[in-house]
Structure formats: C-alpha cells, structure tokens
Amino acid sequence: MATNTKRKESMADRVYEALKDDIFEFRLIPGDKFSEGDVGTRLHASRTPVREALYRLQREGYVEVLFRSGWQVKPFDFQQVEELYDLRITLERAAMHKICGLAEQPQALRMLTAIWNPDHPSERAVGSTVRALDESFHCDLVAAAGNREMTQIHREITDRLRIIRRLDFTRVDRVDATYVEHAAILEALRSSMATEAADRLTRHIRASQKAVREITMERIREAAEAHRQSPVESEQQPTSQGA
Structure with a gap:
C-alpha cells in the first residue's frame, strides 16, 4: 500500500514538473x-x-x-505583477536601511560581494545558475536585515514573481547589468550609505521589471504565432488547445 x-x-x-516546464518555456x-x-x-x-x-x-x-x-x-495579470514589484521594492528598501543600522555588518555582505565582484568576467555564472544567484542575492539581503516576518513575506513575493523574473537572464546585456548593479548596491551597503543603497536597488529592480515585461510580451507573441502557423503540431500536443 x-x-x-x-x-x-x-x-x-x-x-x-512537466506542466510547469511547459508553462515556463511558453509551450503552454x-x-x-x-x-x-x-x-x-x-x-x-x-x-x-x-x-x-x-x-x-x-x-x-x-x-x-x-x-x-x-x-x-x-x-498574466500585469496589474498584479506591478503591485507585487511595488511591494517587493518597499520591503527591500526597508531592508537596506535596517542593514545599515546594524551594529555590525552581516556576514552575508562579504559572501555576496565575493559572488558579485568576480576577479574576471569569465568567472561569472551563466544560465540557471545566475538566475538562482540573483534570487538568493535579494532574499539574502532581506534576511540579513533580521526581520523574520519581512523575510517570509518577501520569499512569498519572490515565489510569485519567479515565472517572469527568470526571463531577465535570457539576454546577455541583462546578465552584465545585474553584476554591475548588484556590486554597486553592495558597495553602498558596505559604506553604510542606506539611502544610496536603497536608491540603487530601486533602479536595479525597475530596470529588471521593465525588461522582463518586454521579454514576456515578446515570448507570448512568438508562442501565439507559432500556434497559429503550426495547427497540425498543436493538434499533436494535447495539453495545448489554444487560448
């Protein structure tokens, strides 16, 4: 039994896992x-x-x-996505100020600095690894602020945004920008420049938000066009019967 x-x-x-992959890769x-x-x-x-x-x-x-x-x-409910991004920014900005107000800098800053300031560009992560590292960067910073409720709510928001945030790393320019912007945020935190860190973080998240929206719309258009141009294939894929 x-x-x-x-x-x-x-x-x-x-x-x-199969269905989630179909959704993430826009086969559905x-x-x-x-x-x-x-x-x-x-x-x-x-x-x-x-x-x-x-x-x-x-x-x-x-x-x-x-x-x-x-x-x-x-x-996709883009209004809901916008609201989740707004809430995420509010929590992460608060975390920047809390971190800079701590008596000692959290060990997380040193660990993240080592990851996002590699000695050579060839040491940068790629693909799914950089996506995971980016998610950890933001979650670890919020956790470092020491507020467990804030950390839990932030992780829930992160889970809900994952389906579109992952698209930010399908373009090389966005990967390059992420490394530069993360390093700048960490530099401000190490210098206890709370407002500067929060402002840099806000610009970073808004740039990512804009990019993933554009990429998402492009992917949806491409997938819809593929559905229209390949009616035979659509009939052979029983999980997808069209919008």
Missing part, C-alpha cells in the same frame, strides 16, 4: 485550455496524479479550473 502511494506521489511530481501560453485527460494521455499518467499536479499548480497561481470545461493556463 505504501509503495503504491509513493508511486502516485512520484508520478504527480513528474506531471507537475497564458490562456491555453486543456483537460485532465489531455495531460494524462500525453504524459502517460492516470487521472489521480494529474489532478494532484494541477491542484498544486493552481495553488501556486499558474493554472485555474474552468467550470465544466477543464483547465486553463492563468492569463
């Missing part, structure tokens, strides 16, 4: 509709793990259930 339960959980995890675009049967057929999974995976994605805000008509990839 335990073995069967574990097997179901494992299949649900695989279905979850916002507004695409599909049924549990479609997913099960494509991924060779029974209804129970498929449903578990979809409910998990629903809780995380990636899909929504449609009354009597299956599921849908949740359309």
